[in-house]
Amino acid sequence: xxxxxxxxxxxxxxxxxxxxxxxxxxxxxxxxxxxxxxxxxxxxxxxxxxxxxxxxxxxxxxxxxxxxxxxxxxxxxxxxxxxxxxxxxxxxxxxxxxxxxxxxxxxxxxxxxxxxxxxxxxxxxxxxxxxxxxxxxxxxxxxxxxxxxxxxxxxxxxxxxxxxxxxxxxxxxxxxxxxxxxxxxxxxxxxxxxxxxxxxxxxxxxxxxxxxxxxxxxxxxxxxxxxxxxxxxxxxxxxxxxxxxxxxxxxxxxxxxxxxxxxxxxxxxxxxxxxxxxxxxxxxxxxxxxxxxxxxxxxxxxxxxxxxxxxxxxxxxxxxxxxxxxxxxxxxxxxxxx
Amino acid sequence: xxxxxxxxxxxxxxxxxxxxxxxxxxxxxxxxxxxxxxxxxxxxxxxxxxxxxxxxxxxxxxxxxxxxxxxxxxxxxxxxxxxxxxxxxxxxxxxxxxxxxxxxxxxxxxxxxxxxxxxxxxxxxxxxxxxxxxxxxxxxxxxxxxxxxxxxxxxxxxxxxxxxxxxxxxxxxxxxxxxxxxxxxxxxxxxxxxxxxxxxxxxxxxxxxxxxxxxxxxxxxxxxxxxxxxxxxxxxxxxxxxxxxxxxxxxxxxxxxxxxxxxxxxxxxxxxxxxxxxxxxxxxxxxxxxxxxxxxxxxxxxxxxxxxxxxxxxxxxxxxxxxxxxxxxxxxxxxx
Numbered sequence: 012x013x014x015x016x017x018x019x020x021x022x023x024x025x026x027x028x029x030x031x032x033x034x035x036x037x038x039x040x041x042x043x044x045x046x047x048x049x050x051x052x053x054x055x056x057x058x059x060x061x062x063x064x065x066x067x068x069x070x071x072x073x074x075x076x077x078x079x080x081x082x083x084x085x086x087x088x089x090x091x092x093x094x095x096x097x098x099x100x101x102x103x104x105x106x107x108x109x110x111x112x113x114x115x116x117x118x119x120x121x122x123x124x125x126x127x128x129x130x131x132x133x134x135x136x137x138x139x140x141x142x143x144x145x146x147x148x149x150x151x152x153x154x155x156x157x158x159x160x161x162x163x164x165x166x167x168x169x170x171x172x173x174x175x176x177x178x179x180x181x182x183x184x185x186x187x188x189x190x191x192x193x194x195x196x197x198x199x200x201x202x203x204x205x206x207x208x209x210x211x212x213x214x215x216x217x218x219x220x221x222x223x224x225x226x227x228x229x230x231x232x233x234x235x236x237x238x239x240x241x242x243x244x245x246x247x248x249x250x251x252x253x254x255x256x257x258x259x260x261x262x263x264x265x266x267x268x269x270x271x272x273x274x275x276x277x278x279x280x281x282x283x284x285x286x287x288x289x290x291x292x293x294x295x296x297x298x299x300x301x302x303x304x305x306x307x308x309x310x311x312x313x314x315x316x317x318x319x320x321x322x323x324x325x326x327x328x329x330x331x332x333x334x335x336x337x338x339x340x341x342x343x344x345x346x347x348x349x
Numbered sequence: 350x351x352x353x354x355x356x357x358x359x360x361x362x363x364x365x366x367x368x369x370x371x372x373x374x375x376x377x378x379x380x381x382x383x384x385x386x387x388x389x390x391x392x393x394x395x396x397x398x399x400x401x402x403x404x405x406x407x408x409x410x411x412x413x414x415x416x417x418x419x420x421x422x423x424x425x426x427x428x429x430x431x432x433x434x435x436x437x438x439x440x441x442x443x444x445x446x447x448x449x450x451x452x453x454x455x456x457x458x459x460x461x462x463x464x465x466x467x468x469x470x471x472x473x474x475x476x477x478x479x480x481x482x483x484x485x486x487x488x489x490x491x492x493x494x495x496x497x498x499x500x501x502x503x504x505x506x507x508x509x510x511x512x513x514x515x516x517x518x519x520x521x522x523x524x525x526x527x528x529x530x531x532x533x534x535x536x537x538x539x540x541x542x543x544x545x546x547x548x549x550x551x552x553x554x555x556x557x558x559x560x561x562x563x564x565x566x567x568x569x570x571x572x573x574x575x576x577x578x579x580x581x582x583x584x585x586x587x588x589x590x591x592x593x594x595x596x597x598x599x600x601x602x603x604x605x606x607x608x609x610x611x612x613x614x615x616x617x618x619x620x621x622x623x624x625x626x627x628x629x630x631x632x633x634x635x636x637x638x639x640x641x642x643x644x645x646x647x648x649x650x651x652x653x654x655x656x657x658x659x660x661x662x663x664x665x666x667x668x669x670x671x672x673x674x675x676x677x678x679x680x681x682x683x684x685x
Contacts, residue, residue, distance in 0.1 A: 156555075159548065159556075159557050160547050160559065160573070160575065162500060162559070166590075212543050214541070214543070214561055215569075216496075218567055218591075219590070219591070219592055228495075229590075231561050231569055231571050233543065235545060239547055240547060241546070241557065243559045247495070249496050249588075249590035250595065251590075253594070254595065265502075265575050266549075267549030267553040267555050268553060268555075268578065269578070270575070270577060272601075341674055342673060343543070343673070
């Protein structure tokens with residue numbers, strides 16, 4: 012099994028490479044845009060060497076290697092170009108979230124992969140956390156009754172210190188709404204199976220980190236589904252720089268017979284560092300990135316289509332796009348039924 | 350003239366429903382005399398607390414008391430407040446101050462004209478975890494407030510009038526008003542309200558509402574409330590984030606003692622939240638209101654706060670019916 016990694020723009024690439032190495036697949040990487048990034052940001056041949064990963068200088072060389080699968084972890088706006096390159100080389104694709112910055116790009120990517128008969132999977136690792144799997148099992152068992160309402164949160168520190176492009180309106184596609192709606196949206200897409208989004212209302216601000224960035228840093232998104240569920244997603248970059256960790260993700264599901272609270276990253280030891288002046292969290296939970304990579308690799312080995320797929324990527328991006336439209340109009344946005 | 354003793358000061362409690370036990374036990378702790386009038390349940394209420402005297406009419410109650418504590422269903426609040434004011438009695442009224450903002454204004458005007466004090470029972474301001482959070486916010490430790498979330502889950506009330514929106518105002522006016530009031534206390538006046546509500550079918554009829562608020566400061570707040578199945582443990586959460594940090598609380602996670610006996614713990618179930626190991630917030634609330642009645646400083650929540658809370662909840666209800674975001678007109682500055 013040969014897996015290639017295209018771009019280290021998204022630092023999840025580091026975690027993915029480590030997971031792929033642990034899975035024992037053949038690995039080749041390329042990060043040709045490294046030189047164009049701001050000074051001081053890790054990447055390129057140097058980062059590959061640090062990780063002990065084989066490296067080539069161009070995507071052309073990477074794809075000439077004929078990989079079975081390609082992991083795309085570029086800037087959001089460049090996903091389409093790289094996914095289309097990988098698909099035309101006949102490789103199955105795992106694309107970092109969000110699938111794209113526009114719905115047109117997302118649809119083109121889904122179509123390109125379908126035309127080449129390769130799979131398109133979207134990197135939504137939270138789906139693979141034991142906490143979410145247990146929540147899904149609990150809902151399916153009927154113990155919660157029918158779902159009524161959901162409050163989802165995906166809050167984090169502003170990712171300024173890692174990569175400047177995360178707050179670039181073009182390269183990222185937006186701010187915290189672009190970054191943090193889709194994980195929760197993916198979980199709801201999975202929980203509610205055939206249910207579809209009916210309308211989206213969103214409000215945002217840029218009070219935190221005002222003047223530092225040109226994108227929204229806080230957002231609340233209200234989503235109604237055609238199964239009657241109302242859901243609100245807090246997608247804010249509301250964790251201060253001194254927060255103990257990058258952030259977290261929670262879901263509260265109100266059902267007709269019970270209420271379930273999921274905290275995807277609750278397995279941790281809490282502490283406090285006087286010298287650092289902040290709290291300390293020591294996680295000991297399962298690594299969901301490893302489960303995500305295992306699913307991508309095994310789906311190729313088994314010759315089956317993995318989930319979450321490009322259609323999930325498209326549907327979750329629809330919520331983001333509708334959210335921005337709602338912010339523009341100040342009113343809820345109805346999604347056309349597809 | 351020497352000040353009267355607590356015992357010679359009489360509270361007239363009107364109504365004997367869900368909130369009444371918490372109020373009666375608080376009044377009795379303060380050592381005041383209590384008379385109770387209710388269409389039903391007054392003898393049982395008094396018997397259950399070993400204090401208070403049942404009277405047979407509202408007129409008899411108004412004649413016998415110095416101040417009125419209105420614990421009746423929401424739709425009767427404004428009328429009873431008006432009668433209390435007309436009788437020259439101080440008034441403490443369980444939230445919501447009235448079913449509509451127009452009624453709330455009428456009630457406030459009646460008390461102003463009669464020269465009596467009026468305070469709404471927004472008890473959440475008196476819960477120690479909420480009060481500590483608010484003090485931290487007010488002291489500026491969080492910097493400029495940006496985003497707040499509040500959630501509140503309790504067993505659905507049992508009295509049928511709660512489920513008639515024309516009598517209770519529905520979930521947003523009855524329950525979420527607690528957190529809407531608190532959101533405003535922290536982040537200031539409200540500019541825009543958008544709300545959704547969803548419910549399961551009979552027989553469970555679990556009902557949730559979700560309100561998204563934009564404050565005039567630009568801060569944004571989310572309030573969600575649920576009327577859950579009977580026996581559900583009462584639970585509240587909040588998270589308040591600003592330019593300089595974050596505060597969080599979840600009543601589930603911060604229990605000083607969790608008893609695992611292999612069955613559902615009965616404490617904290619039902620209509621009212623439990624607050625173990627601290628003074629009852631209802632007592633804190635009523636002590637502060639009583640001190641004001643006796644000439645002390647005003648409590649932390651005013652009648653105008655009660656009016657604004659009703660106005661915000663009313664906007665949420667309007668959003669529920671129209672499906673649109675509702676702009677609030679600027680709050681009216683009223684001399685206090």
